[in-house]
Amino acid sequence: MRELVARYLSHSISRRGFVNGLTKAGLTATAAQSVLGAVTSVSLAQGAGTTTTPYTPQGNATAPVPYLPHDADAPARAPSAIAGVKPFQGTGGAAFAEQLIACGVKYVFGNSASEDAQFYEALVDRPQLKYVLTPHEGPGAAMAAGYIKASGEPAVVMQAGVVGMVNAMGQIFNAWKEQTPLVVYSYRTDQSRRAGRDGFEEVANQEQLAQPITKYTWLARRPDMIPETVRRAFKAAWTPPFGPAYISWHSDYNDDRVRTDIIAQQQFDPRMRVRPNPDEVTSAAKLLVEARMPLLIVGDEIYKAKAAGMAVKLAELLGMPVTQVRQLYANFPETHPLWVGNTPAANLASLTFPKNPDVVINVGNKFQHNGAAPIVPRGPKFIDMRIDFASMGNVMLTEVPLVADVALGLDDLYGAVEQLMTPALKAKAHERAAEVRKFAEQARTLRALVVNNPEWDNSPLIADRVTYEIAKFSDPDAIIVHEAGSVAMHSFDFDPRGGRELFFYYGSHLGSGVGTAAGVKLARPNQQVICLVGDGSFIFGPTALWNMARLELPVIVVVYNNHAYSGPHSRVVANVPSGRMVQTGQFVHDYLGNPDMNMADIARGFGVNGEVVETPAQLREALARARAHTVDGKPYLLDVQVARRGVGWAEKPWVPPIRLAEIRQKRV
Amino acid sequence: MKFLLLAAGLMWGGLVLAAPVLAQDAGPQHPGRAVVLSKCFQCHTDAMFRDQRQDRRAWEATIYRMVGRGALWTPEEIKVMADYLGAEYGTAAKPAASPR
Numbered sequence: 001m002r003e004l005v006a007r008y009l010s011h012s013i014s015r016r017g018f019v020n021g022l023t024k025a026g027l028t029a030t031a032a033q034s035v036l037g038a039v040t041s042v043s044l045a046q047g048a049g050t051t052t053t054p055y056t057p058q059g060n061a062t063a064p065v066p067y068l069p070h071d072a073d074a075p076a077r078a079p080s081a082i083a084g085v086k087p088f089q090g091t092g093g094a095a096f097a098e099q100l101i102a103c104g105v106k107y108v109f110g111n112s113a114s115e116d117a118q119f120y121e122a123l124v125d126r127p128q129l130k131y132v133l134t135p136h137e138g139p140g141a142a143m144a145a146g147y148i149k150a151s152g153e154p155a156v157v158m159q160a161g162v163v164g165m166v167n168a169m170g171q172i173f174n175a176w177k178e179q180t181p182l183v184v185y186s187y188r189t190d191q192s193r194r195a196g197r198d199g200f201e202e203v204a205n206q207e208q209l210a211q212p213i214t215k216y217t218w219l220a221r222r223p224d225m226i227p228e229t230v231r232r233a234f235k236a237a238w239t240p241p242f243g244p245a246y247i248s249w250h251s252d253y254n255d256d257r258v259r260t261d262i263i264a265q266q267q268f269d270p271r272m273r274v275r276p277n278p279d280e281v282t283s284a285a286k287l288l289v290e291a292r293m294p295l296l297i298v299g300d301e302i303y304k305a306k307a308a309g310m311a312v313k314l315a316e317l318l319g320m321p322v323t324q325v326r327q328l329y330a331n332f333p334e335t336h337p338l339w340v341g342n343t344p345a346a347n348l349a350s351l352t353f354p355k356n357p358d359v360v361i362n363v364g365n366k367f368q369h370n371g372a373a374p375i376v377p378r379g380p381k382f383i384d385m386r387i388d389f390a391s392m393g394n395v396m397l398t399e400v401p402l403v404a405d406v407a408l409g410l411d412d413l414y415g416a417v418e419q420l421m422t423p424a425l426k427a428k429a430h431e432r433a434a435e436v437r438k439f440a441e442q443a444r445t446l447r448a449l450v451v452n453n454p455e456w457d458n459s460p461l462i463a464d465r466v467t468y469e470i471a472k473f474s475d476p477d478a479i480i481v482h483e484a485g486s487v488a489m490h491s492f493d494f495d496p497r498g499g500r501e502l503f504f505y506y507g508s509h510l511g512s513g514v515g516t517a518a519g520v521k522l523a524r525p526n527q528q529v530i531c532l533v534g535d536g537s538f539i540f541g542p543t544a545l546w547n548m549a550r551l552e553l554p555v556i557v558v559v560y561n562n563h564a565y566s567g568p569h570s571r572v573v574a575n576v577p578s579g580r581m582v583q584t585g586q587f588v589h590d591y592l593g594n595p596d597m598n599m600a601d602i603a604r605g606f607g608v609n610g611e612v613v614e615t616p617a618q619l620r621e622a623l624a625r626a627r628a629h630t631v632d633g634k635p636y637l638l639d640v641q642v643a644r645r646g647v648g649w650a651e652k653p654w655v656p657p658i659r660l661a662e663i664r665q666k667r668v
Numbered sequence: 669m670k671f672l673l674l675a676a677g678l679m680w681g682g683l684v685l686a687a688p689v690l691a692q693d694a695g696p697q698h699p700g701r702a703v704v705l706s707k708c709f710q711c712h713t714d715a716m717f718r719d720q721r722q723d724r725r726a727w728e729a730t731i732y733r734m735v736g737r738g739a740l741w742t743p744e745e746i747k748v749m750a751d752y753l754g755a756e757y758g759t760a761a762k763p764a765a766s767p768r
Contacts, residue, residue, distance in 0.1 A: 344738040345711035352740045446740045453732035454725050462729070464736040488737040577715030645733065647719045 084264035092223040093118025093254035096185075098262045099227035101129050103234045105154050107522070109144040111137050111167075113160035115187050115251035132522075132547065137164045139515035139544040141171035145180045146519025149328075149503060150479070153523070154234060157182060161189035161251070162203045169210065171515075174507030175244040176213040178328055179300070179366070179388070181237035182244040184210070185230075188219075192250040207248050215243035223253035224260040231268050239272050240405065241388040242304070274387060276404035276412055284383045284400045285416035287359050288318055289425050293432065295348070295357035296322045297376075299365020301386055301406045303329035308496040310410035311363060312336060317417055319433030321354055321440075325375055326368050330494030330502040337437040341447075347375050353439045361385065364406045368506065369395055385409045450490055459615040460641040463487045463560055466619065467532075470558060473623045475528040479503060479520055483513025484534040486566035511540025514557060518544045521553040528556075528630070535561040535592060535599065542602055545635065549607030554630035556623075557603070557610075562642040563593035564653070573647045582648050591653040599639035610637030700752025703745050708734075717753070721761055724754025 022032035088098055096119055100108070108123075108131045110116075123131055134140025137159045144155045159168055165186040175182040189201035196204070203209070211217045216236035220229040226249060233245040288294050296315050302308055311332055315322050321340045322332050325347075332339055344350045346368070348360070360376050361383040367375050376382050376396045384392050385402035392401050402409050421429070455462045463486070471491035474480065481503045482489060494502045503520060505512055517531035538559050548555055569590040573582060581587050600610035609629060613622045622638050629636040644653075704717075722730075728750035735741065741749075 341738055341740070350710045443740050446742065447735065447738075449741075449743065449746070450732060450736045452743070452746075453729050453735075455729040455732075462733070464733060467736070488733075490736050490738075573719060574713065574715055577713070578718055582719045645730070647716060 084267035086262040086264075087259070088227070088262045089259045090257065091118040091122065091254065092226050092249075092256050092258050093120075094122035095224075095226050095258050095260055095262070096230060096254070097122040097126055097129055099230040100156055101126065102227075102262045102264045103154055103230065104265050105156055106130060107132055107144070107147060107155045108158060109134055109140045109147075109155060109519075110158040111135070111140060111160065111164050113158075113164065113187070115161070115189065116158065116254060118254045119158075132551070134515075134543070135546055136541070136543040137167035138170050138511050139518075139541040139547075141168040141182065141184065142174070142512040142515030142541060143519040143522070143544055143547060145171060145175050145178075145182050145512070146481070146503070146516035147523045148180055148182060148519070149516075149523075150520040151523035154181070154183065154238065157184045159184075159186050161186055161201045162206050162209070163189075163201055165206065165209065169213070170509035171512060172210060172244050172246070173213045174505065174509045174512055176215075177507035178505070179242045180244065181234075181242040183230075183233045183237050184214075184244060184246045185233075186246075186248055187251040187254065188248055189251060191252040193252070195250065207246060210246040213244070214246045216245040218245075218247050220247070220249035220253060223249070223256040224258040225249075226253060226258070227260050227262055231263060234265070235268055235270065239270055240274075241301075241386075241390075273405045273408060274403060276385065276402040276409045278412070280400050280402050281409075281412050281416045284361070284385075284402060284413055285420055287381050287383060287400065288320075288361065288413075288417055289420045291318075291357075291359035291381075293354045293357045294318055294320045294359040294361065295354055295380075296320050297343075297360065297362040297365050298322060298324050298327075298331040299363065299367075299386075300327045300329050300331060301364025301388070302331040303364075303496050305364070305405055305407040307364075307407040307410055308332060310407060310414065312338075312497075314410055314414050314417065316433070317414060317421070317429065319429035319431070319436065321357075321436045323348075323351060325365060326504075326506070327365060328502075328504050328506050330496055330500075331364065333495040333497060333499065334493045335495065337440050338433065339440060340436065341443055343375075346370060347373055348377065352443070353436075356380075359383065363410065366391055367395065385413070447490060455643070457616055458643060460562075460643045461613075461616060461619065462645070463562075463642050464490070465616055466558070466560060466640050466642060467491060469616065469619050469623065470530060470532065473620075473627075474500060474530055476500065478528040478530055479524060481513055481517040481520055481529065481531045483510070483516070483537045484532045484560045485537065486534060486570070487532065487560055510537045513537055514541050515544035515547075517555045517557065518547050518551075518553050521548075521555050522551065529554075531555055531557045533557065533559055534566070535559055535563060535597065536565045538599060539592075539597065542599075542606065545603055545606035545608045545637070548635035552633045553635060554633050555635045556626045556630060557608075557635065557637040559599045559637065559639050560642045561597070561599060561639050562644045563591065563596050564644050564649075565590045565592065566644065566646065569648070570646050584654075585648060585650050586654050586656075587648065588656050591655065593653065594655050600637060603637035603639075608635045608637055610639060613638050613640045698752040698755065700748040700750075701756075703749050704752060707739070707741060707745065707749065717757055721757060721759055723759055724750055727753040727757070 019032045023029060088095055108129060110131060111134055123129055134143060141157045144157045147155050157168060159165055168184060172184055188206060190199050207217045207219055216233060218229055218232055220226045229247050233247045237243060237245040298311055302311050308331060315338045322338050323340050323343050324331055325343045340353050357380050360380045363385045366388055369375060374395050378397060381399040382396050383400040384398045385404055385406055386392060387405055389403045392398060450464055453462060453464060456465055467487060468491050476499060479501045480492060483505050492500050494500050503516060513531050513533040517529055521529040600612050603610040611622055613619050619640060626636040626638060731746050731749055
């Protein structure tokens, strides 16, 4: 019967042929006519744009314009006979909600907008689609991104026209750099019949604002195309390599009545999982087994593909050392004997070991080049395995490209290497593994020396002491959301295979940390979530604290508060060494004190308890109180006073002399 | 003179590099100087050393901060570097000349 329906809908058989087919299949004539009626309504909906009433302006200029004549007495449309396709009739806003549900969306992260009224109306009877009101679009989008990254499930961000959209754009940028499948919608404030007249909040071509930082940008051209537009966005965002998508439509489309189809995710998802070219796999395997000292660089595609276990297997098979350059996640277990540590200065030369690998294989790392020198220098043979083919070969010479889902790629490569492993090669790998293990053990001993810092017990605390105490405090499977750019992560021993996980940042639009942590906790309610954030970053996006309080998201937020932008300070000194700023101590751009901000007071304003911490002993006690709060389902914030360190910092930094009191003449 | 960028990455690329100007007029060279040259300039320019004036304890703390960032140095290496930097770049050392 399904085939008959499909043939009828595709016009390959007539109505009579369809009914005859149904009766031959055993249906009575009455039942066959009933099915015909139902299927015909689907057919009409499918061709709505071309076979039904065309869009024509009518009525007064401000009334909603029905796309199809609104007939409240019209019989409800019959259910579709096609699996995954649901005929829909209602407002554009309700069609939007229905399609989100069909895409698998559970949470909408939004900020209020009157033009989305019909969407809100639709949510009343659709409790499976939950709306999280976020009081600022930036942290709201960060919360959505955190939820997506931690759950692997879709979500949507929505906000008011241009005014809300531009607030969210910082986090769209982060999603773009981090390749997070964030779908963002905002209506066009103008209505379709008065667009182009510089109206309220109107900007021409608003979608172009998002275009350079999204994978896909699209407008619904008619109200019945809202679901199709939503589907396109989710398909683009969630087809690897992932990335954000932006969609928009005239606000009156949300109010219009539409007939359209809601289509389930599995009916349009290309489910792209690519295996690498077998010839290239053979080449890569040959290079690896013949290498004197191969080196594996791991990256975020491993975490996203849940392939850390496969990366470990490949490294062990070859006795191959493993490192990582800057990424979001920790993609390899840091206690593994083949782990030689993160690459300290974003090029392989800064590794203590190995000093001269002859074959380098990258699995899933996009490589953020912040300098002229390539991260993988000219010299070693370079194998690049990633699904993000567009960035392959742009900077580094690539001997063997392996375009693949890295889980499948690692699987294939492991098989190919295993086939080539002779007893002699196995002995060589074993010997190399012993050499790497010896280094790794020594490195662990040397890293532990961080506690020997003569300022270890200082107050205000040094940042390393704070990090150390939190590492010792955190659960074995804690998730660390890290947006403290000048703070080094050590002592956590991250392990993506079920141990502690890291959610760092890559895009550096500040203000993501607190929102991300809230979203991560929403996605992973049974894991401890600790947000580490610098005071500079924190103050860009504290509003997600209110979401933590309202939704009872028990996150521990730790602010490393040195009342300064440490990173910009150090980089400015490096850019103008021995300059006037250093000589005079007059830095206009970096000191956030005088008056000092009290982040615990700010947290209380959002309904989150917290405290200021000034000594190492206080920190331990405060962490215990934080745990008690989270066990009870409440978030908690620690404002830890941290020392400023680096060139040119004074005890009381200079503040630019802008003093209104000296020029004002009226005490008003 | 303004920038003496010394990264081992460039050495790996086969480029010929100038040696950093680092307390060259200190007479017989302190054993810590060679260690600083070999350990610090993988990531830093000499601006850090030209502009920073602090006592030995503070230099030692600075070095340990680098340990937190992944630097792998033995206690002996850390000691000799702190000795050198405290002696040559202590609070009494004259400030660096402006490059401009």
